[in-house]
Amino acid sequence: MKKVIDRRLELGGDKPEFYEIFARRSSAEALTHIGSIEAPNAELAEARAWFVYDHEPWKEMCIVPTSAIIPITERGSDVKVKVV
Amino acid sequence: MTDATSAGRLSQTDQLLRDELYCIADSKLVLAGWYMIVLPNGRAISDWSAMCAMMQGQYGHARALYQYLGHFGVTREEAEWTRGAADIRSPKLLDQPPRSWSDFVATIFLAEQAISTQLGAYRSNQADRTLARLAEKVHKESRFHVSYSTGWIKALNKDPSSTIKADIRRRFAETLEWWDENDQPDGLFRAGYREASDATLRKRFIEAVEATIDVSGPDVPAPVSWQRSIRRSGKPGIPDSLFELIRFKNHELALP
Amino acid sequence: MVTGEEVRAALLSVNDPHIPIAIERMGMVRDIQVSDMGVVDVELAIPCLACPGVSMLKQSIKEAVGRLEGVREVKINEGWHHEWTTQSIDPLAREHMRRFGIQL
Amino acid sequence: MAQVALARDTRDEPNEVALQTRVKAGGTLEDISEMTPRYRDVLVATMSIAADLEIMTLPLDLDAMQFAPCIGDRIAVASALQDEMGHAQVMFRMLEEFGFDAYERVFERDPATFKTFFMLEWNLKDPIDMAMSHLIGDQAGYITTCDLEEHCSFGPYSRSLRKVNFEEQFHVKRGEYSVRHYMQLGPEVRKRVQESLDFWFPLGAEWFGATDDVKSRMDQLHYKIRGSSNDQLRQIWLSRVVPFCEQLGLKVPAHFDGEKGIYVLDFEMPILFNEETGKWDFRKVTWAEKLAQWKRGGSKKVPGLRRIQSELWGHDLW
Structure with a gap:
């Protein structure tokens, strides 16, 4: 049976919902944007972010809903945070 | 059981410890198998990453626990190859295959929570610091497993027609069978290996589940013929069909 | 008779299976014991319980230490219970890694 | 229509x-707005093939997990696959910026239209095959992505490959370690390793595409999406795989040509794989014949992708 994915439910809305991921290896480093992840809620975003970006033993990692980010230099473009 | 020979030489507490850790390690072994079998059913690319990571994590924990069981005569040969379906000591919860993604989420949520609760009680163990530190490391590594299933429960629960609540309730009763309700003397608690008794841990597990979802309902009758050595009632072992999928094949090609 | 220091020196040629940095510098060697009989016990601290490179790593250690004269057997304990954080890494090695742009 | 197209061309x-x-x-490009339509098309085609290839590893590794001989091997397959899925995630995230819908691409698209490579379209039979897929396949993939990381003129893609290459390198090492181990397990196992290599080697050589005398994907070089030609990349691959195999006593249809100072294949590309006998036919064919075989795809491609687009539950599982 083909998977039927309820996008509103599983992705959080009509459009995919993204979270931006920031991390650093040690206190000496600055928090850096390392990527983004799609999830319907923060718990799932947290777990998915951790599992996809676990190539380093991060000292600190946090996520921010992309929708909460206000672009300044990228104002007017579709881009909120550049992917890489 | 294949361990009959070595069992005779262990002290009573060691025997209890060996049994309980075997149950925990085997639960992780079977749970890892669940992730492996259900993997293609993942619903997003990141689910595939997450399921692989959790499978890998659970196998890693099982491997370290089996190795610790070496103190009690358990060999790698026994842990990974020579045992059959009847010798695996995982909770009854993991016997029946998931009926849906929602049922899968319900089951891994309960299993991860139950196993973490039990092993977590070894972290402050004063009788054996090596075991305590191992338990600490396993506990730490399991944190994101719980947020993964919690996130999925929340997402599914938003849909009024979702079966997630019913799935958790049904599986919840099976999970409780991992603990004996009858107040038996708890040797591992008394010997200081665990900081809490089985009865307390059962309560902690229920509280942890209820923090995510309401599971109140009719009381679950205490299982009859519960056996501490396998943490379940009835016949020991897992279904043959499940065992066939998760057993290790091509023994001769195993890397050292 | 082989000494602990010689074993430690030999281990400098054994890299972390993921990163070209010696396990010694990575803070992954926790104890070395040498018996009169030439049996060497190496206790590691493997960062992650689900490490996919253990078998490979143990093999490299056996080869490197086994080459020393007077070593009859090399026994390795993974030391799964040991805590390992990036703080365990030798600061020089950390600098080295950064220069190579290595993501741990 | 024609006029519109022409006008656009002139303006561009x-x-x-x-x-x-x-x-x-x-120079590198950092943003879609800096691209011309043609550049964009070439880049997107390159990235979507890369994304599809990552996804294809999932159905292959499902089998490898099942037949794994021990906990350590299951950990290794899970870990490798977790990496590949992470790469797919990053690739599709980037493609989304170009207007692609990752869900549609992965879960709804007809499996036959996935752009995977022949090398990744076959069942893995046993752990030896799995190791060989790392030794031959991941090595080939690694060489391709290293070239992209070093040369790709689209900065975000090049940088995203740092994580990819770092992880890929480990898969190759593990493949080498496993094959070396199997070669010590006696003549019976050694024979199986040789048989697996016989199947894999030409697949690896083909991975890099047509030979340079046949012009294909020149735009990629033109736009510096990648830096080296098919034959140059194949040469790097040969220079790693051939000596490694020879050192272990394995036979490969290639050798070092002392006069030319390069590795050369003992057969002339292209050749066809005979699906009935499961063996390669080393007689040279035309590129048209080869392309037709690639287009038909391997036996695992469509069923494998269909499996991950569908779900099984209850008694279908065990």
Whole structure:
């Protein structure tokens, strides 16, 4: 049976919902944007972010809903945070 | 059981410890198998990453626990190859295959929570610091497993027609069978290996589940013929069909 | 008779299976014991319980230490219970890694 | 319609020239707005093939997990697959910026239209095959992505490959370690290793595509999406795989040509794989015949992708 994915439910809305991921290896480093992840809620975003970006033993990692980010230099473009 | 020979030489507490850790390690072994079998059913690319990571994590924990069981005569040969379906000591919860993604989420949520609760009680163990530190490391590594299933429960629960609540309730009763309700003397608690008794841990597990979802309902009758050595009632072992999928094949090609 | 220091020196040629940095510098060697009989016990601290490179790593250690004269057997304990954080890494090695742009 | 297209071409012309000059001088592009339509098409085609290839590893590794001989091996397969899925995640995230819908691409698209490579379209039979897929396949993939990381003129893609290459390198090492171990397990196992290599080696050689005398994907070089030609990349691959195999006593249809100072294949590409006998036919065919075989795909492609687009539950599982 083909998977039927309820996008509103599983992705959080009509459009995919993204979270931006920031991390650093040690206190000496600055928090850096390392990527983004799609999830319907923060718990799932947290777990998915951790599992996809676990190539380093991060000292600190946090996520921010992309929708909460206000672009300044990228104002007017579709881009909120550049992917890489 | 294949361990009959070595069992005779262990002290009573060691025997209890060996049994309980075997149950925990085997639960992780079977749970890892669940992730492996259900993997293609993942619903997003990141689910595939997450399921692989959790499978890998659970196998890693099982491997370290089996190795610790070496103190009690358990060999790698026994842990990974020579045992059959009847010798695996995982909770009854993991016997029946998931009926849906929602049922899968319900089951891994309960299993991860139950196993973490039990092993977590070894972290402050004063009788054996090596075991305590191992338990600490396993506990730490399991944190994101719980947020993964919690996130999925929340997402599914938003849909009024979702079966997630019913799935958790049904599986919840099976999970409780991992603990004996009858107040038996708890040797591992008394010997200081665990900081809490089985009865307390059962309560902690229920509280942890209820923090995510309401599971109140009719009381679950205490299982009859519960056996501490396998943490379940009835016949020991897992279904043959499940065992066939998760057993290790091509023994001769195993890397050292 | 082989000494602990010689074993430690030999281990400098054994890299972390993921990163070209010696396990010694990575803070992954926790104890070395040498018996009169030439049996060497190496206790590691493997960062992650689900490490996919253990078998490979143990093999490299056996080869490197086994080459020393007077070593009859090399026994390795993974030391799964040991805590390992990036703080365990030798600061020089950390600098080295950064220069190579290595993501741990 | 024709007029519109022509007008667009003319308008793009100066941009086209400027962009090509810029990338030739080693400049990078950081944003979609800096691209010409043609550059964009070539880049997107390259990235979507890469994304599809990552997804294809899932059905292959499902089998490898099942037949794994021990906990450590299951950990290794899970870990490798977790990496590949992470790469797919990053690739599709980037493609989304170009207007692609990752869900549609992965879960709804007809499996036959996935752009995977022949090398990744076959069942893995046993752990030996799995190790060989790392030794031959991941090595080939690694060489391709290293070239992209080093040369790709689209900065975000090049940088995203740092994580990919770091992880890929480990898969190759593990493949080498496993094969070396199997070669010590006696003549019976050694024979199986040789048989697996016989199947894999030409697949690896083919991975890099047509030979340079056949012009294909020249735009990729033109725009510096990648830096080396098919034959150059194949040469790197040969220079790693051939000596490694020879050292272990394995036979490969290639050798070092002392006069030319390069590795050369003992057969002339292209050749066909005979699906009935499960063996390679080393007689040279035309590129048209080869392309037709690639297009038909391997036996695992469609069923494998269909499996991950569908779900099984209850008694279908065990």
